[in-house]
Amino acid sequence: MLTFENVGLRYGAGAETLRDVNFQIEPRSFQFLTGPSGAGKTTLMRLIIMALRPTRGLINIFGKDTAALSNEDVAATRRKIGVVFQDFRLLDHLTLYENVALPLCVLGREESTYRAEVIELLRWVGLGERAHAFPTILSGGEKQRAAIARALISQPKLLLADEPTGNVDPTLARRILRLFIELHRSGTAVIIATHDLSLMDQYEDARRLVLADGRLHIFE
Template sequence: MRPGAANIVQFENVGLRYGSGAETLSDLSFGLEAGAFYFLTGPSGAGKSSLLRLIYLAQRPSRGLIRMFGEDVVTLPRGRMPGFRRRIGTVFQDFRLIPHLSAYENIALPLRVNGVTEADIDTPVREMLEWVGLSGRAYAKPATLSGGEQQRVAIARAVIGRPEILVADEPTGNVDPEMAGRLLYLFEALNKLGTTILVATHDLHLIPRVHHAQTITLDKGRLVTPMAGAH
């Protein structure tokens, strides 16, 4: 951890169980440093997506403590959840685009939710469309976009509001290597502006491309690599 840097996320002895089965995640204790870049790796079924669900507040843990932005989110009142979620950008494997909205409108949505005026929406949305190579598809509906195009819209939507944390689940899984490099560069640019980045990936070739990144590895729901901020 850099001197003076604080953890924006802190897990302490966290476990997650779905129903009455065995724990999906067990005894996770680690911290994510504010402004750092992380890759989350591990074999299929290791628990990567479940860990991301805890961080973007789609799931509460079965046990343990999770602190985000300095507050205990396990006991956070339901009414405060939307405000917390607006501070977190998410890129899902299934994209979760709104089908009746165009690519432009999907990307603009976080800005509208945050109360940005219409006059201040157009320029950043068009810059995002250009960056992800979709300027010519601005008014296309998701059903007419390829999987890779939908993925790029989802990423543009996640980063346009400059979230404090960006959580991405296999964000380069549906794009070619050149576009994967561009998207990784976009994540790095966002990281330089201060956003903490956590990218779950099975593509280990991506990791050396971000020289300052740290790697978290899960196996069978447990942390394999020692992490800064762990107890």
């Protein structure tokens, strides 16, 4: 599904931020990506979604070399990846229902073909009664769960979550982790970037990808 081979990333003439990164993500797998602040977790995520290009090395996703993809191919590949951003990135002028439905709307699907899907997904993340609320009146935890629902509505093959529990209390963090575990068990590969060791300890079946000093270390 996803392979990094000797990937390095350098900004300008400075030292490499990431160097000689090698790992493989299998379908239906679950992994935590961790490391100290500034280690490059978000940078690695941006390489996966092709918001950045590596300075050297090979990134292969869904059987394709990302360096060889056209703009149209990049867009099509990104539609197979769900992303939960740390800052939610909900649109305040849209209701939760509209925010979650937005990826399908952009694809040109008629609302009649996805309305039931959106409502069911909002119920699954515990927001069924908030479908017509606007983000401005929601708590941080509700916004996070809405962002998760939006990332999942396209049924991605790979889900990336950048510090998804960083703005919620421990009880809600456990609930959010359970949502990701259920998603993983249904067939989606999951990568969660986090510095929360207590969160990682709650799912011992997950691999740990640890970034330190620009290098990636893997713990099965």
